[in-house]
Amino acid sequence: MTQSTDLLAFGRRILAEQPFSTLLGAELTAFESGRAELRLAVRHELKQQYGFVHGGVLSYLADNALTYAGGSALSGQGIVTSEFKINYLRPALGETLVARAQVIHAGKSQAVCRCDVFVLTGTEEKLCATAQGTITAPTNFATKEP
Amino acid sequence: MTQSTDLLAFGRRILAEQPFSTLLGAELTAFESGRAELRLAVRHELKQQYGFVHGGVLSYLADNALTYAGGSALSGQGIVTSEFKINYLRPALGETLVARAQVIHAGKSQAVCRCDVFVLTGTEEKLCATAQGTITAPTNFATKEP
Amino acid sequence: MTQSTDLLAFGRRILAEQPFSTLLGAELTAFESGRAELRLAVRHELKQQYGFVHGGVLSYLADNALTYAGGSALSGQGIVTSEFKINYLRPALGETLVARAQVIHAGKSQAVCRCDVFVLTGTEEKLCATAQGTITAPTNFATKEP
Amino acid sequence: MTQSTDLLAFGRRILAEQPFSTLLGAELTAFESGRAELRLAVRHELKQQYGFVHGGVLSYLADNALTYAGGSALSGQGIVTSEFKINYLRPALGETLVARAQVIHAGKSQAVCRCDVFVLTGTEEKLCATAQGTITAPTNFATKEP
DSSP: OOOOHHHHHHHHHHHOOOOOHHHHOOOEEETHHHHHHHEEEEOGBBTTTTTSSSSHHHHHHHHHHHHHHHTTTOOOOOEEEEEEEOOOOOOOOOOOOOOOOOEEEOOOSEEEEEEEEEEEEETTEEEEEEEEEEEEEOOOOSSOOO | OOOHHHHHHHHHHHHHHHHHHHHOEEEEEETTTTTTEEEEHHHOGGTTTTBBBOOHHHHHHHHHHHHHHHHTTTOOOOEEEEEEEEEEOOOOSSSSEEEEEEEEEEEEEEEEEEEEEEETTTTTTEEEEEEEEEEOOOOOOOSSOO | OOOHHHHHHHHHHHHHHHHHHHHHTTEEEETTTTTEEEEEEEOOBBBBBBBBBOOHHHHHHHHHHHHHHHHOOSSSSEEEEEEEEEEEEEESSSSSSEEEEEEEEEEEEEEEEEEEEEEEEEEEEEEEEEEEEEEEOSSOOOOOOO | OOHHHHHHHHHHHHHHHHHHHHHTTTEEEEEETEEEEEEEEOGGGBBBBBSSSOHHHHHHHHHHHHHHHHHHOSOOOOOEEEEEEEEEEEESSSSEEEEEEEEEESSEEEEEEEEEEEEEEEEEEEEEEEEEEEEOOOOOOOOOOO
């Protein structure tokens, strides 16, 4: 078993321990050093009043993918998303959401990451949101929040 | 029936038409010109692996409250959140989340708003996230996305 | 001499050691625990092609005021602005810029702050930009950047 | 003369009309559809108290490069930067700053862009900041602000 398979398996165990990710149905489809991909099947419960995926679902996906990417570049326990910013680019209308995050720069205790969120219909991918944020590995925190 | 009661009733109908807001259990508890408040009871399904409310829930609440506040200051159909930024301040551990958003500046087609997200335990409120974003009333868009 | 006078004097010495702040002409007009105010007289050299103050001047003022506010709430050396976000609200047309920043939440090593930037004409103040960002007191960094 | 040469020449005329860009010494070194590059020689006047380039200089460069990139993808007059977010990644210590911005998504009236700011020492480039923002071509504004 390769190390990256181990990392993906580890990441999936973490995701399975997040009740909110289970409620939404997110899957971790790639996880390696500096990079993570989450997928989420679009269903009625994830939409807003116009039939598009709710912006809050996109921001959840971006937040979580950023945290995975940043966490892969930081050592220690208790990785947290300190902050992020998201721009919504077009209505998310399709079958599946894919969030791809990567590390832009990592120091000892912080990683700055980007995430693009796509909506897929068949084999067509459309970029529907893009995010940028800071992941922190707190050294002095008693509490932890990814 | 006062005008603000009408606005609150209108806002609640919109929220009831958002399947994702129903899935999470959000309630619109205040909605008037330039201001909105959303509440959400904390339950197991909304948490992450450490037992705190998942950051994605906080970002959903901030996003939606920003949209309501901004929408109250803009005319026309198809209010969308163009972008927002959120800083997580402390782990969200408590009974209820409250997101309070207000308009900072509104023009004809855009409103810039802020939102503070608190977690309540009994009567104690703690600020756990703060957000700032842009709400747009698109004039040329065929599609709409709040 | 009161403690807050000491703090203001300390802050002004720091500002005088910033060649860029001297080039622009910024003044620290208030500095106390959790709060800072910078002022800058508008002149031709600070403008863009339409005669308004350049957005980069507003972002400089916001960045620096955020750093002062955050720094007042953090101990240790080498305070840095990790990140910030700014929304431009209206063209900055007037005599003087005033940036007022305050701490929203401070932990051991990070403070999240907000800053409003006003443009003054006579006694009239108009809000022209608003910002939110993170100030960090790095414990493990060999380098420093405010 | 090619169209892109025309665009670069046009961009340089705009930059020359920005007194603040002249004060700082910025040069437009690339400008084509969807992309812009600004350069700025590091000198004492642009620094802060630790000898690094002031964050406000980096935010100016990012802001301006974002505006150029976005403006290249939007038609009409009065292009404005609505908002942007910047993460500072490492101290800017070197000879020249280079800001490279590109359009991520452009609609009729808005473009979302990213910008990386590098510091150069000899032939070595180091990423020192990264930004993301919204450029708007206002249709109803009487005023303009890049």
